[in-house]
Amino acid sequence: MLDVYMIVALLASFGLFYGFLTWCGSVIDQTGES
């Protein structure tokens, strides 16, 4: 059972980074070239 928790924690962490990547993208695209 502990294995399941650890694997879920590992995948959830990487899921968090996908979310962070999306947020970074929204910051970069806020105002379009300059």
Place this chain on the structure above:
Amino acid sequence: MDILQMLIVIAILVLLVKPLGTYVYHVFSNEHNRLDKVFGGPERLIYKLIGLKRREGMSWKIYALSFITTNIILAAFSYLILRLQNVLPFNPNGMGSMEPTLTFNTVISFITNTNLQHYSGESALSYFSQMAVIMMMMFTSAATGFSVAIAFVRGITSKGQTIGNFFEDFVKAHTRIFLPVSFILMLVLVALQVPQTLDPTLTVKTLEGAMQQIAIGPVASLESIKHLGTNGGGFFGVNSAHPFENPNPLTNVIQILSMWALPAALPYTFGLFAKNKKQGWVVFTAMMCLFLVFLSAAYTSEKMGNPALSALGIDASQGSMEGKEVRFGIAQSALFTTVTAAATTGTVNNMHDTLTPLGGLVPLGEMMLNVVFGGKGAGLINMLMYAILAVFICGLMVGRTPEFLGRKIEPREMKLIAVAILAHPFIILVPTAIAFMTDLGHGAITNPGYHGISQVLYEFTSSAANNGSGFEGLGDNTPFWNISTGLVMLLGRYISMIAMLAVAGSLVRKQPVPETIGTFRTDNGLFTGLLIGTVLLIGALTFLPVIVLGPVAEYLTLR
């Protein structure tokens, strides 16, 4: 003599910077060159096997998604091997499967290039795990960091929409740098008496008639990539203090140079990409100035010895030799410690927990700044992050729009840089505070008093900086420490990488601004000073209170 041998190693390093930096530039510039004749064939075969038909450039988002996804797959694969090592081949010593939270920690540790080890390799891993998980991830994590750094450099020095192809960079980092160089290094280490065998642990009779087990294994192959990839850790629990990992002063110098050369050469590579070598030397000089300050502090502190021992009338003329190997002495130990923390390798040739308080502050401080050469690619990315911040601050002071390498620096880039810079102290100080507040955390402290604070602080700082060394008096192989440091290692690795790739993706799309007489130059001595000042002001002041509570307070109690 001590100072001379340190100066010789530094001189050799400086001589390596230009040829190595040029070589790395040719590997990743994607221009046809003579290297293609040697490596082109095997690379085309690999591209065919992984289905990479067109090596088109990627946007920063696709590049980041590619490296994160590759890392997830490698982590999952490694988790399974460590849990099943008891039924897999090449297990002559009958190792059992690794405990789940320790597996979680170990997989994250090696995929993030940290190589923090809450176990001893010789008593916890089969040869198959050492090779298929530990060594495999030593290659792939180093190649990932290198690829991201090169992509970031492309982003801030070129014009277009893309920053390279991750899979092409990842393959080239292996085929043209890590595999050939680590193979040569392995042969050199074998010639210098480092073991390389699949034979099981030896059982021998000692002179006193007792039976003793002596662990051996494929040590040399792991040693070469662990340094070259600034991975750290080691085949044995005591890393490069073990005579089979690091038999003599010559292997010690080879190991120092092999972990230091590539991070030191990357600023020169950056200068070549920027088509302004002086730009690269500015970054290198800033890194080297900080390094020399840290090295002087480490050597002086260890050479002066421990006042508490001197007060007992013990001869301290050799310096503080507690936890150090006699065959290396103070100079080779201080240099190794300063380099392993600077390059965020994290392997040790002496026990950092027994360094004098100010000697222990050196690796701690280097990891807190995380820009003194730094690990594979991470140090360069972090230093360039501070360079952009320095330009921004100077722009604010003189009332001009800040520019770096001809690109305007705007609020959106600064927002991401601020997140990346603030994340580092946040993921160190918050978990440290939590550890002090819980029985699970402070139950692991073996040194009461100020040194106990340093132990906990060092563990999380090492995890956040993806270094991997430790004050090993800390009893850290528990679920609390395995999970907490595992999460810190992940955050320390990926937040800054993703944020800085986003900055690169933003800058690569901008129209370069023509240089005018009013342009703030970033390739001279003045900017070198400003860069060092920014690093110290932002990085050092953030951590000053906790440093006073730990190493400084301990130092004052010993006087």
